Amino acid sequence: MTKKTFLHDEQVKLGARMIEFAGWMMPVSYSSIIDEHKTVRENVGLFDVSHMGEVYVYGNDSLAFLNKLVPQEISKLIASKAVYCQLLNKQGGIIDDLIIYKIEDEKYLLIVNASRIDEDLNWMVRNSLGFDVKIDNQSHNYSLLALQGPRALDLMDKMGVKKENQPEFFSIKRAEIFNINLFVSRTGYTGEDGFEILVKNEFSELLWNYIIETGKEFNLKPIGLGARDTLRLEAALHLYGNDMDEVTTPIEAGLAWSVAKNKTADYNGKEVIKKQLENGGEKKLVALKMLERAIPRHEYEIFYNNKKVGIITSGGVSPVLNENIALGYVNNIKEICLGSIVQVKIREKLYKAEIVKKPFVQKKNKETQK
Amino acid sequence: MSLTEGILCSKSHEYLLEKGGKYIIGLTDYAIEQLGDIVFLELPDIGAEFVKGEVFATIESVKAASEIYMPISGKIVEINEAVVDNPEILNESPYEKGWLVKVESETAHIDSIDLLEYEDYKEEIA
Numbered sequence: 001m002t003k004k005t006f007l008h009d010e011q012v013k014l015g016a017r018m019i020e021f022a023g024w025m026m027p028v029s030y031s032s033i034i035d036e037h038k039t040v041r042e043n044v045g046l047f048d049v050s051h052m053g054e055v056y057v058y059g060n061d062s063l064a065f066l067n068k069l070v071p072q073e074i075s076k077l078i079a080s081k082a083v084y085c086q087l088l089n090k091q092g093g094i095i096d097d098l099i100i101y102k103i104e105d106e107k108y109l110l111i112v113n114a115s116r117i118d119e120d121l122n123w124m125v126r127n128s129l130g131f132d133v134k135i136d137n138q139s140h141n142y143s144l145l146a147l148q149g150p151r152a153l154d155l156m157d158k159m160g161v162k163k164e165n166q167p168e169f170f171s172i173k174r175a176e177i178f179n180i181n182l183f184v185s186r187t188g189y190t191g192e193d194g195f196e197i198l199v200k201n202e203f204s205e206l207l208w209n210y211i212i213e214t215g216k217e218f219n220l221k222p223i224g225l226g227a228r229d230t231l232r233l234e235a236a237l238h239l240y241g242n243d244m245d246e247v248t249t250p251i252e253a254g255l256a257w258s259v260a261k262n263k264t265a266d267y268n269g270k271e272v273i274k275k276q277l278e279n280g281g282e283k284k285l286v287a288l289k290m291l292e293r294a295i296p297r298h299e300y301e302i303f304y305n306n307k308k309v310g311i312i313t314s315g316g317v318s319p320v321l322n323e324n325i326a327l328g329y330v331n332n333i334k335e336i337c338l339g340s341i342v343q344v345k346i347r348e349k350l351y352k353a354e355i356v357k358k359p360f361v362q363k364k365n366k367e368t369q370k
Numbered sequence: 371m372s373l374t375e376g377i378l379c380s381k382s383h384e385y386l387l388e389k390g391g392k393y394i395i396g397l398t399d400y401a402i403e404q405l406g407d408i409v410f411l412e413l414p415d416i417g418a419e420f421v422k423g424e425v426f427a428t429i430e431s432v433k434a435a436s437e438i439y440m441p442i443s444g445k446i447v448e449i450n451e452a453v454v455d456n457p458e459i460l461n462e463s464p465y466e467k468g469w470l471v472k473v474e475s476e477t478a479h480i481d482s483i484d485l486l487e488y489e490d491y492k493e494e495i496a
Contacts (some may be wrong), residue, residue: 293410317409
């Protein structure tokens with residue numbers, strides 16, 4: 001049975017074309033994906049991402065427990081701060097990628113992918129033996145809205161969360177908008193500055209309509225999953241299931257920057273991760289820009305000197321660069337590096353592409369990612 | 371005159387319009403609306419011959435690549451270079467400016483038996 005978010009009917013009223021995604025009916029686009037994409041890069045866009053999961057972890061051992069699950073250093077996280085993490089299996093493969101927010105001591109909020117909620121919960125419960133923790137799935141009680149783009153800060157200010165009170169990058173704060181108590185975090189999935197707003201389901205429609213109304217003078221538009229995908233691809237942000245899976249490690253996925261290099265605590269997959277931090281993994285994620293006119297897509301093959309060396313995991317057009325771009329995996333050989341020319345097989349023909357630096361479009365938020 | 375007058379449509383959303391002994395082939399407004407922003411088109415070479423039902427072109431929207439099928443058998447005699455250079459023309463004008471190819475066909479009258487008039491096509495896909 002396909003689920004609907006609490007904002008489903010409001011979105012249909014706004015002209016959304018709905019599709020099924022990860023078991024939910026979600027808006028793919030309201031007008032044009034390219035137009036929505038540019039709205040987020042130039043002004044501000046509002047997304048309903050209520051399909052995503054919210055899981056609280058409480059208890060005396062919550063820190064030790066989370067530290068066992070991810071290769072990031074959770075003990076350094078102070079209250080109100082957040083960290084981008086990967087939930088790893090014993091082999092270092094990625095079960096999910098998530099953001100862990102420290103609400104206060106012994107209380108953490110995990111925001112996880114919709115398609116992975118069940119796997120995440122199962123894995124957390126299996127790992128919780130011997131820890132004094134409570135794993136509390138609140139996904140069914142919360143809606144999540146994202147407000148992204150260069151004018152998001154001004155709009156948030158206008159809505160009563162003044163600039164001096166807005167959370168810093170990768171932080172979360174309790175706030176009040178339109179008399180509704182909620183959480184505002186300075187995170188997102190577009191490469192732009194902006195916020196994600198966590199609100200109880202019963203208030204989400206009220207909040208959505210208030211933002212749509214207040215946002216008019218900022219040229220705000222509602223944005224669908226289509227533009228969410230092109231935005232995150234330009235920012236070279238990974239999509240779980242495409243660019244990451246259980247047989248891919250964070251090192252292979254180009255996420256070594258996010259992994260703690262000298263973490264003392266033991267964690268699932270530590271042996272593999274430690275080795276790969278030295279030597280790399282079996283494969284490596286690369287960013288590609290097409291040199292010929294053709295669009296690379298998910299599962300197209302990558303060739304080097306006429307030999308198959310890898311596969312595209314996400315690809316498409318960049319509306320901002322007006323070029324065709326992709327993320328993919330190639331065998332971890334040193335000949336394939338920045339500046340290398342490879343080929344992508346598209347409808348039985350090979351087209352040239354160059355390995356380029358990530359991200360494709362410079363991020364406007366304050367993330368310091370290498 | 372309505373833009374869709376005289377056109378015949380396939381269930382895979384190609385349209386066919388006879389004009390001066392040649393057959394113009396394109397994609398219906400419904401198909402274009404479903405695809406969204408068109409960003410790429412690959413059309414066949416002039417002179418290429420295809421049978422009814424064969425893939426003769428590829429269209430890509432932001433989201434995905436799709437194949438386009440011949441609604442009749444025939445030989446490509448003209449392609450619309452303008453839409454190859456500016457695929458967004460299809461979003462703006464699927465019938466007037468956004469046609470794809472023109473073909474010559476000996477068998478069009480038989481091949482088009484299962485094609486639908488526009489009104490019937492709209493009803494079929496509704």
